[in-house]
Amino acid sequence: MTVRRVVFLLVPQLHLLDLAGPAQVFSTANDLGCGYELSYVAEQEDIPTAQGVPLKAAIEWPELGERDLIVVPGWRAPTLRRHGALGTAMLDRLVAHHTAGGTVASVCAGADALGRAGLLDGRRCTTHHDVQEELARRYPRATVVRDVLYVTDDRVVTSAGIASGIDLALHLVAVHHGAATAARVARSMVVYARRNGDQQQTSAMLRHRTHLSDAVHRAQDLIDARYTSTLPLGRLAAAVGLSERTLTRRFTAATGLTPLRYQQELRIEHAEHLISQGSTVEAAARSVGFQDARMLRRLRGRPQRVPSTPAPQP
Incomplete structure (x- = not known):
């Protein structure tokens, strides 16, 4: 050798x-x-x-x-x-x-x-x-x-x-x-994944965490943990002690995304990793919570939102 x-x-x-x-x-x-x-x-x-x-x-x-x-x-x-x-x-x-x-x-x-x-x-x-x-x-x-x-x-x-x-x-x-x-x-080494070079330096979980809203962070924690599942807005809002309207307003102001769009970004990012490791688009879509590959293909073609630095949220 x-x-x-x-x-x-x-x-x-x-x-x-x-x-x-x-x-x-x-x-x-x-x-x-x-x-x-x-x-x-x-x-x-x-x-x-x-x-x-x-x-x-x-x-x-x-x-x-x-x-x-x-x-x-x-x-x-x-x-x-x-x-x-x-x-x-x-x-x-x-x-x-x-x-x-x-x-x-x-x-x-x-x-x-x-x-x-x-x-x-x-x-x-x-x-x-x-x-x-x-x-x-x-x-x-x-x-x-x-x-x-x-x-x-x-x-x-x-x-x-x-x-x-x-x-x-x-x-x-x-x-x-x-x-x-x-x-x-x-x-x-217990490394979560071997990432390709062209992947972004920060994950979706980190890119949208630069705000100061505790309630939105708690909502993001719930979405991060269950991004493959259906998460009704009412249940998410109740879990963080806000109304649906208030949660949507604060979440969008803090991250630049609605809760649904944030969940979709997590799904897309995880699907992209699976595809880069050899998974089919159909299999990747189902693994991250989409019913089929059509929604994944449509969302992959949509430009990603790059978060600006938001004003602090209560």
């Missing part, structure tokens, strides 16, 4: 999950016989993290070949302008590895390191939704793909924030060892 090296390039103030998520994926894959060897390198031995846990890293790099991977985890930075302290020598390492046929990857703000190295020029990429516009301004020769989990372009793989590093790593395991192996890794 040929060993594939995965080198994590550590930057001070890195986010632990940016590192631990992908590292766990490759470590678990190695336990399943995939032959990964993990290394951690940095410009200094002692690496402070954003969460306060100190890390130790090697200064010397292992020998790398074209089968191997370098991953740059992200770090805490309100803006990319306050980038991680990677010197020219480390950036040159990234370029040299890619030029020799290797793969480089980033999680979250780690994309900025690839941008500084020139590896995003002329390529598609992504990053955390909070800094994607800044990434586009800093590297105008790159094409920043907004609100996706990860993007692969010519052995440069970039992912969104924090937990999406798990999705990126599972994708690379699938590329190297097949989708079935990646699914085994995901199951071992």
Whole structure:
């Protein structure tokens, strides 16, 4: 079995999950016989993290070949302008590895390191939704793909924030060892689902939770738990102690959606995941609560509502 090296390039103030998520994926894959060897390198031995846990890293790099991977985890930075302290020598390492046929990857703000190295020029990429516009301004020769989990372009793989590093790593395991192996890794890690790269960074459950209305949050909790079931508006309103009219008014003001439309978005999102995993449209429709595929097909063709920041609701 040929060993594939995965080198994590550590930057001070890195986010632990940016590192631990992908590292766990490759470590678990190695336990399943995939032959990964993990290394951690940095410009200094002692690496402070954003969460306060100190890390130790090697200064010397292992020998790398074209089968191997370098991953740059992200770090805490309100803006990319306050980038991680990677010197020219480390950036040159990234370029040299890619030029020799290797793969480089980033999680979250780690994309900025690839941008500084020139590896995003002329390529598609992504990053955390909070800094994607800044990434586009800093590297105008790159094409920043907004609100996706990860993007692969010519052995440069970039992912969104924090937990999406798990999705990126599972994708690379699938590329190297097949989708079935990646699914085994995901199951071992108790990951809810192996998501495709073009899925949105936030789920419908999160996109419409930026408001301050307790009653609407309670209604959403009920819908989230029973989105496949028929939920009469009267029963939903009674459960949160409001009239039907008041609940509809507050729900729409807080989320931009009616309760029914919110439930439909949940159903569509779950159906899309099932379809991406090989389910037929008919089977996916029935699994999420539609009587048949006609309604699902019609709703899939309808533009999604992107929530604005609502005024606080009582």
